[in-house]
Amino acid sequence: MFAIETRKLSKYYGKARGIVDLDLTVAKGEFFGFIGPNGAGKSTTIRTLLGLIEPSGGEASVLGMDIGSERKKILSRIGYLPSEAVFHSGMRVKDVLKLSADLRGCHCDGEAKALCARLGLDIGRKVEELSFGNRKKVGIVCALQHRPELLILDEPTSGLDPLMQREFFEILQERNRDGTTIFLSSHILSEIQRNCRRAAIIREGRIIACDSVEALARSNAKRVTLSGEAELSGLSGVRDLKCDGDSFSFLYGGDMDDLIRCLGRGHVRELSIAEPDLDEIFMHYYEEDGQ
Amino acid sequence: MTIVKHELRQGRTSFCVWTGAIAVMMAFCVFLFPEMKGEMDSISDAFSSMGAFSSAFGMDQLNFGTLIGYYAIECGNVLGLGGAFFASLCAAGALAKEERDRTAEFLLTHPVSRARIITEKLVAVILQVIAMSAVVYGVSIGSIGLVGEDIPWKELNLLHLAYFLLQLELAGVCFGISAFMRKGSIGAGLGVAIMVYFLNLISNITESAEFLKYITPFSFTDGADIVTEGKLDVGLVLVGMGIGALGIAAAYWHYGRKDIQ
Known part of the structure:
Protein backbone atom coordinates (compact mmCIF):
# COMPACT_ATOMS: atom_id res chain seq x y z
CA MET A 1 0.00 0.00 0.00
CA ARG A 218 23.09 13.48 -11.96
CA SER A 219 21.21 14.63 -14.97
CA ASN A 220 21.68 18.18 -13.76
CA ALA A 221 24.04 20.29 -15.75
CA LYS A 222 26.76 22.50 -14.21
CA ARG A 223 27.11 26.19 -14.83
CA VAL A 224 30.62 26.79 -16.20
CA THR A 225 31.98 30.33 -16.26
CA LEU A 226 35.47 31.07 -17.58
CA SER A 227 37.55 33.84 -19.00
CA GLY A 228 40.43 33.23 -21.36
CA GLU A 229 40.73 31.37 -24.62
CA ALA A 230 38.99 28.10 -25.22
CA GLU A 231 37.70 26.25 -28.25
CA LEU A 232 34.30 24.87 -27.23
CA SER A 233 32.92 23.91 -30.61
CA GLY A 234 34.01 20.27 -30.40
CA LEU A 235 32.48 19.80 -26.98
CA SER A 236 29.11 18.09 -26.71
CA GLY A 237 26.64 18.91 -23.93
CA VAL A 238 27.06 22.68 -24.06
CA ARG A 239 23.88 24.68 -23.81
CA ASP A 240 22.88 28.26 -23.19
CA LEU A 241 26.29 29.57 -24.27
CA LYS A 242 26.85 33.26 -23.63
CA CYS A 243 30.00 35.07 -24.80
CA ASP A 244 31.10 38.46 -23.63
CA GLY A 245 34.54 39.36 -25.01
CA ASP A 246 36.79 36.57 -23.77
CA SER A 247 34.34 35.51 -21.03
CA PHE A 248 32.16 32.46 -21.57
CA SER A 249 29.29 31.11 -19.58
CA PHE A 250 27.41 27.95 -20.42
CA LEU A 251 25.50 25.02 -19.00
CA TYR A 252 27.45 21.81 -19.35
CA GLY A 253 25.73 18.44 -19.21
CA GLY A 254 28.45 16.27 -20.79
CA ASP A 255 31.41 14.29 -19.45
CA MET A 256 33.62 16.21 -17.01
CA ASP A 257 36.86 14.70 -18.41
CA ASP A 258 36.01 15.97 -21.88
CA LEU A 259 35.50 19.45 -20.49
CA ILE A 260 38.81 19.47 -18.63
CA ARG A 261 40.75 18.18 -21.68
CA CYS A 262 39.07 20.77 -23.87
CA LEU A 263 39.87 23.61 -21.49
CA GLY A 264 43.44 22.31 -21.12
CA ARG A 265 44.04 22.89 -24.82
CA GLY A 266 43.17 26.58 -24.45
CA HIS A 267 44.36 29.23 -22.06
CA VAL A 268 42.09 29.76 -19.08
CA ARG A 269 42.65 32.64 -16.65
CA GLU A 270 39.64 32.13 -14.43
CA LEU A 271 37.28 29.22 -14.07
CA SER A 272 34.30 28.39 -11.95
CA ILE A 273 32.18 25.28 -12.16
CA ALA A 274 29.09 25.62 -10.02
CA GLU A 275 25.67 24.11 -9.45
CA PRO A 276 23.32 25.93 -11.71
CA ASP A 277 20.66 27.88 -9.86
CA LEU A 278 17.19 26.48 -9.58
CA ASP A 279 15.84 28.23 -12.64
CA GLU A 280 18.54 26.65 -14.76
CA ILE A 281 17.75 23.20 -13.45
CA PHE A 282 14.15 23.70 -14.32
CA MET A 283 15.19 25.00 -17.72
CA HIS A 284 17.16 21.82 -18.14
CA TYR A 285 14.09 19.70 -17.45
CA TYR A 286 11.93 21.88 -19.60
CA GLU A 287 14.20 21.47 -22.57
CA GLU A 288 14.51 17.76 -22.02
CA ASP A 289 10.77 17.60 -21.88
CA GLY A 290 10.42 19.62 -25.04
CA GLN A 291 12.70 17.45 -27.08
CA MET B 1 -18.62 21.08 20.69
CA THR B 2 -15.04 22.27 20.20
CA ILE B 3 -16.00 24.55 17.32
CA VAL B 4 -19.07 25.91 19.14
CA LYS B 5 -16.84 26.93 22.05
CA HIS B 6 -14.27 28.37 19.69
CA GLU B 7 -16.90 30.37 17.80
CA LEU B 8 -18.43 31.76 20.99
CA ARG B 9 -15.01 32.85 22.17
CA GLN B 10 -14.25 34.45 18.81
CA GLY B 11 -17.59 36.29 18.75
CA ARG B 12 -17.45 37.40 22.36
CA THR B 13 -16.56 41.06 21.79
CA SER B 14 -19.11 41.59 19.05
CA PHE B 15 -21.75 39.86 21.19
CA CYS B 16 -21.04 42.03 24.22
CA VAL B 17 -21.04 45.27 22.24
CA TRP B 18 -24.28 44.54 20.38
CA THR B 19 -26.13 43.05 23.32
CA GLY B 20 -24.98 45.87 25.58
CA ALA B 21 -25.95 48.54 23.08
CA ILE B 22 -29.40 47.11 22.40
CA ALA B 23 -30.11 46.52 26.10
CA VAL B 24 -29.05 50.05 27.06
CA MET B 25 -31.16 51.58 24.30
CA MET B 26 -34.16 49.52 25.36
CA ALA B 27 -33.75 50.62 28.96
CA PHE B 28 -33.44 54.24 27.81
CA CYS B 29 -36.64 54.02 25.84
CA VAL B 30 -38.51 52.55 28.79
CA PHE B 31 -37.09 55.18 31.15
CA LEU B 32 -38.38 57.91 28.85
CA PHE B 33 -41.94 56.61 29.10
CA PRO B 34 -43.04 58.20 32.43
CA GLU B 35 -41.91 61.59 31.21
CA MET B 36 -43.72 61.22 27.93
CA LYS B 37 -46.87 59.68 29.41
CA GLY B 38 -48.15 63.04 30.66
CA GLU B 39 -47.76 64.69 27.30
CA MET B 40 -49.01 61.67 25.45
CA ASP B 41 -52.64 62.59 25.12
CA SER B 42 -51.83 65.36 22.69
CA ILE B 43 -48.86 63.64 21.11
CA SER B 44 -50.81 60.47 20.54
CA ASP B 45 -53.33 62.32 18.43
CA ALA B 46 -50.57 63.94 16.44
CA PHE B 47 -48.70 60.66 15.94
CA SER B 48 -51.76 58.79 14.79
CA SER B 49 -52.76 61.38 12.22
CA MET B 50 -49.63 61.58 10.12
CA GLY B 51 -51.04 59.46 7.34
CA ALA B 52 -48.65 57.08 5.68
CA PHE B 53 -45.94 57.78 8.22
CA SER B 54 -48.24 56.65 11.03
CA SER B 55 -49.29 53.50 9.28
CA ALA B 56 -45.71 52.64 8.35
CA PHE B 57 -44.85 52.37 12.03
CA GLY B 58 -48.27 51.15 13.16
CA MET B 59 -48.91 54.35 15.08
CA ASP B 60 -52.43 54.67 13.73
CA GLN B 61 -53.52 51.57 15.64
CA LEU B 62 -51.60 51.83 18.87
CA ASN B 63 -52.09 54.18 21.77
CA PHE B 64 -48.87 55.95 22.62
CA GLY B 65 -50.26 56.82 26.02
CA THR B 66 -50.18 53.22 27.26
CA LEU B 67 -46.92 51.49 28.10
CA ILE B 68 -47.50 48.61 25.70
CA GLY B 69 -48.45 50.94 22.86
CA TYR B 70 -45.34 52.99 23.42
CA TYR B 71 -43.18 49.90 23.95
CA ALA B 72 -44.41 48.14 20.82
CA ILE B 73 -43.44 51.12 18.64
CA GLU B 74 -40.37 52.68 20.24
CA CYS B 75 -38.70 49.66 21.80
CA GLY B 76 -39.94 47.50 18.96
CA ASN B 77 -37.93 49.54 16.50
CA VAL B 78 -34.80 49.41 18.64
CA LEU B 79 -34.98 45.68 19.22
CA GLY B 80 -36.26 45.02 15.72
CA LEU B 81 -33.42 46.78 13.94
CA GLY B 82 -30.71 46.09 16.50
CA GLY B 83 -31.58 42.44 16.83
CA ALA B 84 -31.91 42.01 13.08
CA PHE B 85 -28.49 43.60 12.53
CA PHE B 86 -26.83 41.49 15.19
CA ALA B 87 -28.34 38.21 13.97
CA SER B 88 -27.47 39.03 10.33
CA LEU B 89 -23.95 40.09 11.19
CA CYS B 90 -23.30 37.06 13.30
CA ALA B 91 -24.64 34.57 10.73
CA ALA B 92 -23.24 36.30 7.64
CA GLY B 93 -19.72 36.05 9.01
CA ALA B 94 -19.97 32.52 10.34
CA LEU B 95 -18.71 30.52 7.37
CA ALA B 96 -17.33 33.26 5.11
CA LYS B 97 -14.90 34.67 7.66
CA GLU B 98 -12.80 31.50 7.57
CA GLU B 99 -12.00 32.04 3.91
CA ARG B 100 -11.80 35.81 4.21
CA ASP B 101 -9.30 35.57 7.06
CA ARG B 102 -7.64 32.57 5.40
CA THR B 103 -8.16 30.38 8.44
CA ALA B 104 -10.33 27.92 6.49
CA GLU B 105 -7.28 25.88 5.57
CA PHE B 106 -6.42 25.43 9.24
CA LEU B 107 -9.93 24.44 10.25
CA LEU B 108 -10.68 22.16 7.31
CA THR B 109 -7.47 20.17 7.42
CA HIS B 110 -8.44 18.77 10.80
CA PRO B 111 -10.40 15.52 10.90
CA VAL B 112 -13.79 17.18 11.15
CA SER B 113 -16.47 16.73 8.50
CA ARG B 114 -17.73 19.84 6.78
CA ALA B 115 -21.24 19.02 7.94
CA ARG B 116 -20.04 19.10 11.53
CA ILE B 117 -18.31 22.44 11.00
CA ILE B 118 -21.51 23.90 9.50
CA THR B 119 -23.64 22.46 12.30
CA GLU B 120 -21.41 23.70 15.10
CA LYS B 121 -21.14 27.16 13.56
CA LEU B 122 -24.91 27.30 13.19
CA VAL B 123 -25.38 26.22 16.81
CA ALA B 124 -22.98 28.98 17.88
CA VAL B 125 -24.96 31.60 15.91
CA ILE B 126 -28.27 30.43 17.38
CA LEU B 127 -26.85 30.36 20.90
CA GLN B 128 -25.67 33.95 20.52
CA VAL B 129 -29.06 35.04 19.21
CA ILE B 130 -30.78 33.27 22.12
CA ALA B 131 -28.40 34.81 24.65
CA MET B 132 -28.81 38.30 23.19
CA SER B 133 -32.61 37.96 23.23
CA ALA B 134 -32.60 36.67 26.80
CA VAL B 135 -30.42 39.52 28.07
CA VAL B 136 -32.48 42.17 26.30
CA TYR B 137 -35.71 40.56 27.57
CA GLY B 138 -34.41 40.60 31.12
CA VAL B 139 -33.21 44.20 30.93
CA SER B 140 -36.50 45.35 29.39
CA ILE B 141 -38.61 43.74 32.09
CA GLY B 142 -36.27 45.07 34.75
CA SER B 143 -36.55 48.62 33.43
CA ILE B 144 -40.34 48.49 33.17
CA GLY B 145 -40.36 47.36 36.79
CA LEU B 146 -38.00 50.21 37.71
CA VAL B 147 -40.22 52.92 36.22
CA GLY B 148 -43.10 51.51 38.28
CA GLU B 149 -45.40 50.41 35.44
CA ASP B 150 -47.38 47.18 35.44
CA ILE B 151 -45.72 44.63 33.20
CA PRO B 152 -48.02 43.61 30.34
CA TRP B 153 -46.71 40.05 30.32
CA LYS B 154 -48.70 38.56 27.48
CA GLU B 155 -48.07 41.27 24.91
CA LEU B 156 -44.49 41.72 26.01
CA ASN B 157 -43.75 38.00 25.70
CA LEU B 158 -45.40 37.85 22.29
CA LEU B 159 -43.41 40.86 21.06
CA HIS B 160 -40.11 39.44 22.25
CA LEU B 161 -40.96 36.02 20.84
CA ALA B 162 -41.74 37.62 17.47
CA TYR B 163 -38.43 39.48 17.42
CA PHE B 164 -36.59 36.32 18.39
CA LEU B 165 -38.20 34.47 15.48
CA LEU B 166 -37.30 37.37 13.17
CA GLN B 167 -33.68 37.10 14.26
CA LEU B 168 -33.74 33.35 13.64
CA GLU B 169 -35.09 33.81 10.13
CA LEU B 170 -32.53 36.45 9.23
CA ALA B 171 -29.77 34.35 10.77
CA GLY B 172 -30.84 31.40 8.60
CA VAL B 173 -30.87 33.50 5.42
CA CYS B 174 -27.54 35.16 6.18
CA PHE B 175 -25.99 31.83 7.14
CA GLY B 176 -26.87 30.64 3.64
CA ILE B 177 -25.29 33.77 2.13
CA SER B 178 -22.20 33.15 4.25
CA ALA B 179 -21.63 29.75 2.63
CA PHE B 180 -21.49 31.26 -0.85
CA MET B 181 -19.35 34.33 -0.24
CA ARG B 182 -15.69 34.77 0.54
CA LYS B 183 -15.66 38.51 0.94
CA GLY B 184 -18.34 41.07 1.60
CA SER B 185 -20.71 38.69 3.40
CA ILE B 186 -21.07 41.06 6.35
CA GLY B 187 -22.14 43.88 4.05
CA ALA B 188 -24.57 41.55 2.29
CA GLY B 189 -26.01 40.44 5.63
CA LEU B 190 -26.58 44.01 6.84
CA GLY B 191 -28.02 44.85 3.44
CA VAL B 192 -30.56 42.06 3.75
CA ALA B 193 -31.56 43.24 7.23
CA ILE B 194 -32.06 46.83 6.10
CA MET B 195 -33.86 45.78 2.97
CA VAL B 196 -36.46 43.64 4.74
CA TYR B 197 -36.98 46.41 7.30
CA PHE B 198 -37.86 48.90 4.58
CA LEU B 199 -39.94 46.35 2.68
CA ASN B 200 -42.09 46.09 5.79
CA LEU B 201 -42.51 49.87 5.96
CA ILE B 202 -43.56 49.88 2.33
CA SER B 203 -46.00 47.03 2.78
CA ASN B 204 -47.54 48.90 5.73
CA ILE B 205 -47.98 52.08 3.71
CA THR B 206 -49.62 50.85 0.54
CA GLU B 207 -52.20 48.14 0.07
CA SER B 208 -50.81 47.23 -3.33
CA ALA B 209 -47.49 46.17 -1.79
CA GLU B 210 -49.08 43.93 0.82
CA PHE B 211 -47.64 40.78 -0.74
CA LEU B 212 -44.29 42.00 0.61
CA LYS B 213 -45.35 40.89 4.05
CA TYR B 214 -44.65 37.31 3.01
CA ILE B 215 -41.06 38.24 2.17
CA THR B 216 -40.11 40.37 5.13
CA PRO B 217 -39.98 38.87 8.61
CA PHE B 218 -40.75 42.30 10.07
CA SER B 219 -44.37 41.68 9.08
CA PHE B 220 -44.92 39.20 11.89
CA THR B 221 -43.21 41.47 14.41
CA ASP B 222 -45.67 44.29 13.74
CA GLY B 223 -46.41 45.64 17.22
CA ALA B 224 -49.83 46.98 16.27
CA ASP B 225 -51.03 43.59 15.04
CA ILE B 226 -49.58 41.69 17.97
CA VAL B 227 -51.04 44.02 20.61
CA THR B 228 -54.48 44.32 19.04
CA GLU B 229 -54.79 40.65 18.03
CA GLY B 230 -53.15 39.24 21.13
CA LYS B 231 -51.35 36.59 19.05
CA LEU B 232 -48.76 36.12 16.34
CA ASP B 233 -49.76 35.59 12.72
CA VAL B 234 -48.83 31.91 12.55
CA GLY B 235 -49.02 31.83 8.77
CA LEU B 236 -46.45 34.58 8.37
CA VAL B 237 -44.24 33.02 11.04
CA LEU B 238 -44.29 29.67 9.25
CA VAL B 239 -43.40 31.28 5.92
CA GLY B 240 -40.56 33.11 7.66
CA MET B 241 -39.22 30.00 9.34
CA GLY B 242 -39.42 28.22 5.98
CA ILE B 243 -37.29 30.94 4.36
CA GLY B 244 -34.76 30.72 7.19
CA ALA B 245 -34.63 26.94 6.84
CA LEU B 246 -33.99 27.31 3.10
CA GLY B 247 -31.00 29.50 3.85
CA ILE B 248 -29.60 26.90 6.21
CA ALA B 249 -30.24 24.08 3.73
CA ALA B 250 -28.43 26.07 1.04
CA ALA B 251 -25.46 26.44 3.38
CA TYR B 252 -25.24 22.67 3.92
CA TRP B 253 -25.73 21.96 0.25
CA HIS B 254 -23.10 24.40 -1.01
CA TYR B 255 -20.46 24.42 1.70
CA GLY B 256 -20.30 20.64 1.68
CA ARG B 257 -18.85 20.56 -1.83
CA LYS B 258 -17.27 23.96 -2.19
CA ASP B 259 -13.61 24.44 -3.19
CA ILE B 260 -11.92 26.17 -0.27
CA GLN B 261 -9.48 28.97 -0.96
Missing part, protein backbone atom coordinates in the same frame (compact mmCIF):
# COMPACT_ATOMS: atom_id res chain seq x y z
CA PHE A 2 1.21 3.49 -0.86
CA ALA A 3 1.15 6.50 1.43
CA ILE A 4 0.03 8.60 -1.53
CA GLU A 5 -1.18 7.36 -4.87
CA THR A 6 -2.74 9.43 -7.62
CA ARG A 7 -4.02 8.19 -10.97
CA LYS A 8 -4.65 10.72 -13.73
CA LEU A 9 -5.52 13.30 -11.07
CA SER A 10 -6.62 16.59 -12.65
CA LYS A 11 -7.90 19.88 -11.37
CA TYR A 12 -9.09 22.81 -13.45
CA TYR A 13 -10.26 26.12 -12.03
CA GLY A 14 -12.83 26.91 -14.64
CA LYS A 15 -10.64 26.82 -17.73
CA ALA A 16 -7.42 27.59 -15.89
CA ARG A 17 -5.10 24.66 -15.40
CA GLY A 18 -4.32 23.45 -11.92
CA ILE A 19 -2.90 19.97 -12.45
CA VAL A 20 -3.23 17.61 -15.40
CA ASP A 21 -3.26 13.79 -15.36
CA LEU A 22 -0.99 13.57 -12.37
CA ASP A 23 0.37 10.09 -11.66
CA LEU A 24 2.31 9.97 -8.44
CA THR A 25 3.16 7.27 -5.95
CA VAL A 26 4.85 7.75 -2.61
CA ALA A 27 5.70 4.60 -0.67
CA LYS A 28 5.17 4.32 3.07
CA GLY A 29 8.17 5.45 5.06
CA GLU A 30 9.60 7.53 2.21
CA PHE A 31 11.04 11.03 2.51
CA PHE A 32 9.67 12.34 -0.76
CA GLY A 33 10.38 15.67 -2.41
CA PHE A 34 7.98 17.56 -4.65
CA ILE A 35 9.71 20.30 -6.62
CA GLY A 36 8.37 22.91 -8.95
CA PRO A 37 8.33 26.63 -9.57
CA ASN A 38 5.57 28.89 -8.27
CA GLY A 39 2.26 28.18 -9.91
CA ALA A 40 3.32 24.75 -11.17
CA GLY A 41 0.54 23.01 -9.24
CA LYS A 42 2.29 21.91 -6.04
CA SER A 43 -0.24 23.46 -3.70
CA THR A 44 -3.14 22.41 -5.92
CA THR A 45 -1.95 18.81 -5.67
CA ILE A 46 -1.69 19.02 -1.91
CA ARG A 47 -5.01 20.79 -1.46
CA THR A 48 -6.69 18.14 -3.58
CA LEU A 49 -5.16 15.36 -1.50
CA LEU A 50 -6.42 17.08 1.66
CA GLY A 51 -9.95 17.40 0.31
CA LEU A 52 -9.95 21.20 0.38
CA ILE A 53 -10.74 21.21 -3.33
CA GLU A 54 -12.47 18.60 -5.42
CA PRO A 55 -10.56 17.02 -8.32
CA SER A 56 -11.94 17.57 -11.82
CA GLY A 57 -10.85 14.09 -12.87
CA GLY A 58 -8.86 11.04 -11.92
CA GLU A 59 -8.57 9.52 -8.49
CA ALA A 60 -6.27 9.53 -5.53
CA SER A 61 -5.81 7.72 -2.30
CA VAL A 62 -3.91 8.61 0.84
CA LEU A 63 -2.82 5.80 3.20
CA GLY A 64 -4.97 3.49 1.08
CA MET A 65 -8.13 5.56 1.56
CA ASP A 66 -10.06 7.41 -1.12
CA ILE A 67 -9.68 11.20 -0.85
CA GLY A 68 -13.33 11.81 -1.68
CA SER A 69 -15.17 9.40 0.57
CA GLU A 70 -12.75 8.93 3.45
CA ARG A 71 -11.53 12.46 3.93
CA LYS A 72 -12.09 12.60 7.66
CA LYS A 73 -10.23 9.34 8.32
CA ILE A 74 -7.34 10.49 6.15
CA LEU A 75 -7.08 13.82 7.96
CA SER A 76 -6.99 12.10 11.34
CA ARG A 77 -3.82 10.26 10.33
CA ILE A 78 -1.86 13.02 8.61
CA GLY A 79 -0.26 16.27 9.61
CA TYR A 80 -0.30 19.24 7.24
CA LEU A 81 1.82 22.36 7.28
CA PRO A 82 0.47 25.03 4.92
CA SER A 83 2.88 27.33 3.10
CA GLU A 84 1.32 30.28 4.86
CA ALA A 85 0.17 29.46 8.37
CA VAL A 86 -2.71 31.74 9.37
CA PHE A 87 -4.60 31.40 12.64
CA HIS A 88 -7.65 33.01 14.21
CA SER A 89 -6.69 36.40 15.56
CA GLY A 90 -6.95 37.08 19.25
CA MET A 91 -5.79 33.59 20.17
CA ARG A 92 -2.62 32.78 22.05
CA VAL A 93 -0.25 30.16 20.71
CA LYS A 94 -1.25 27.69 23.43
CA ASP A 95 -4.94 28.17 22.55
CA VAL A 96 -4.23 27.42 18.89
CA LEU A 97 -2.31 24.27 19.81
CA LYS A 98 -5.10 23.24 22.17
CA LEU A 99 -7.77 23.91 19.53
CA SER A 100 -5.87 21.83 16.99
CA ALA A 101 -5.46 18.99 19.51
CA ASP A 102 -9.14 19.17 20.53
CA LEU A 103 -10.29 19.05 16.90
CA ARG A 104 -8.24 15.87 16.60
CA GLY A 105 -9.47 14.57 19.92
CA CYS A 106 -5.92 13.92 21.05
CA HIS A 107 -4.15 14.68 24.28
CA CYS A 108 -0.72 15.66 23.14
CA ASP A 109 0.39 18.34 25.60
CA GLY A 110 3.69 16.57 26.22
CA GLU A 111 4.59 16.32 22.55
CA ALA A 112 3.51 19.93 21.95
CA LYS A 113 5.66 21.16 24.82
CA ALA A 114 8.70 19.24 23.60
CA LEU A 115 8.28 20.62 20.06
CA CYS A 116 7.82 24.20 21.30
CA ALA A 117 10.96 23.88 23.37
CA ARG A 118 13.00 22.60 20.43
CA LEU A 119 11.72 25.32 18.13
CA GLY A 120 12.01 28.06 20.74
CA LEU A 121 8.34 28.98 20.51
CA ASP A 122 6.78 31.11 23.25
CA ILE A 123 3.26 29.71 23.81
CA GLY A 124 2.04 32.74 25.72
CA ARG A 125 2.22 35.11 22.72
CA LYS A 126 -0.77 36.14 20.66
CA VAL A 127 -0.66 34.70 17.16
CA GLU A 128 -1.23 38.01 15.37
CA GLU A 129 1.85 39.46 17.08
CA LEU A 130 4.08 36.70 15.76
CA SER A 131 6.49 37.11 12.88
CA PHE A 132 6.01 35.02 9.75
CA GLY A 133 8.67 32.57 10.92
CA ASN A 134 7.18 32.18 14.38
CA ARG A 135 3.73 31.63 12.91
CA LYS A 136 5.30 28.92 10.81
CA LYS A 137 6.56 27.28 13.99
CA VAL A 138 3.01 27.22 15.36
CA GLY A 139 1.99 25.49 12.14
CA ILE A 140 4.82 22.99 12.54
CA VAL A 141 3.75 22.08 16.07
CA CYS A 142 0.11 21.73 14.91
CA ALA A 143 1.24 19.41 12.12
CA LEU A 144 3.49 17.28 14.31
CA GLN A 145 2.03 17.21 17.82
CA HIS A 146 -0.34 14.28 17.20
CA ARG A 147 2.47 12.15 15.70
CA PRO A 148 0.82 11.54 12.31
CA GLU A 149 1.75 8.66 9.98
CA LEU A 150 2.11 10.98 7.02
CA LEU A 151 3.36 14.55 7.00
CA ILE A 152 2.48 16.84 4.12
CA LEU A 153 4.62 19.96 4.17
CA ASP A 154 4.07 22.84 1.76
CA GLU A 155 7.19 25.01 1.53
CA PRO A 156 7.92 24.44 5.21
CA THR A 157 11.11 26.44 5.62
CA SER A 158 10.05 29.79 4.23
CA GLY A 159 10.46 32.32 7.02
CA LEU A 160 12.59 30.07 9.24
CA ASP A 161 16.15 31.15 9.97
CA PRO A 162 18.97 28.70 9.05
CA LEU A 163 19.39 27.40 12.61
CA MET A 164 15.69 26.74 12.88
CA GLN A 165 15.66 25.09 9.47
CA ARG A 166 18.37 22.71 10.67
CA GLU A 167 16.46 21.89 13.84
CA PHE A 168 13.27 21.40 11.84
CA PHE A 169 14.89 18.97 9.42
CA GLU A 170 16.46 17.10 12.33
CA ILE A 171 12.98 16.62 13.76
CA LEU A 172 11.75 15.45 10.37
CA GLN A 173 14.64 13.00 10.00
CA GLU A 174 13.91 11.58 13.46
CA ARG A 175 10.23 11.16 12.59
CA ASN A 176 11.16 9.58 9.29
CA ARG A 177 13.44 7.08 11.04
CA ASP A 178 10.49 6.22 13.29
CA GLY A 179 8.46 5.35 10.20
CA THR A 180 6.65 8.60 9.34
CA THR A 181 6.21 9.19 5.64
CA ILE A 182 7.17 12.71 4.65
CA PHE A 183 5.96 14.53 1.56
CA LEU A 184 7.96 17.73 1.21
CA SER A 185 6.91 20.30 -1.35
CA SER A 186 9.50 22.96 -2.05
CA HIS A 187 11.13 25.11 -4.66
CA ILE A 188 14.44 25.01 -2.81
CA LEU A 189 16.43 22.27 -4.46
CA SER A 190 19.16 21.99 -1.84
CA GLU A 191 16.54 21.22 0.76
CA ILE A 192 15.21 18.35 -1.32
CA GLN A 193 18.71 17.12 -2.19
CA ARG A 194 19.82 17.00 1.43
CA ASN A 195 16.76 15.34 2.87
CA CYS A 196 14.79 13.36 0.32
CA ARG A 197 15.47 9.98 -1.19
CA ARG A 198 13.06 10.37 -4.06
CA ALA A 199 11.52 13.37 -5.72
CA ALA A 200 9.13 14.41 -8.45
CA ILE A 201 9.39 17.56 -10.52
CA ILE A 202 6.17 19.28 -11.52
CA ARG A 203 5.86 21.85 -14.27
CA GLU A 204 2.73 23.49 -15.60
CA GLY A 205 0.58 20.99 -13.79
CA ARG A 206 2.33 17.86 -15.03
CA ILE A 207 4.96 15.58 -13.50
CA ILE A 208 7.97 15.83 -15.81
CA ALA A 209 10.41 13.68 -13.84
CA CYS A 210 10.15 11.35 -10.88
CA ASP A 211 13.19 9.46 -9.68
CA SER A 212 15.68 9.08 -6.87
CA VAL A 213 17.25 12.37 -5.93
CA GLU A 214 20.73 11.17 -7.01
CA ALA A 215 19.45 10.30 -10.45
CA LEU A 216 17.71 13.64 -10.80
CA ALA A 217 20.82 15.50 -9.63
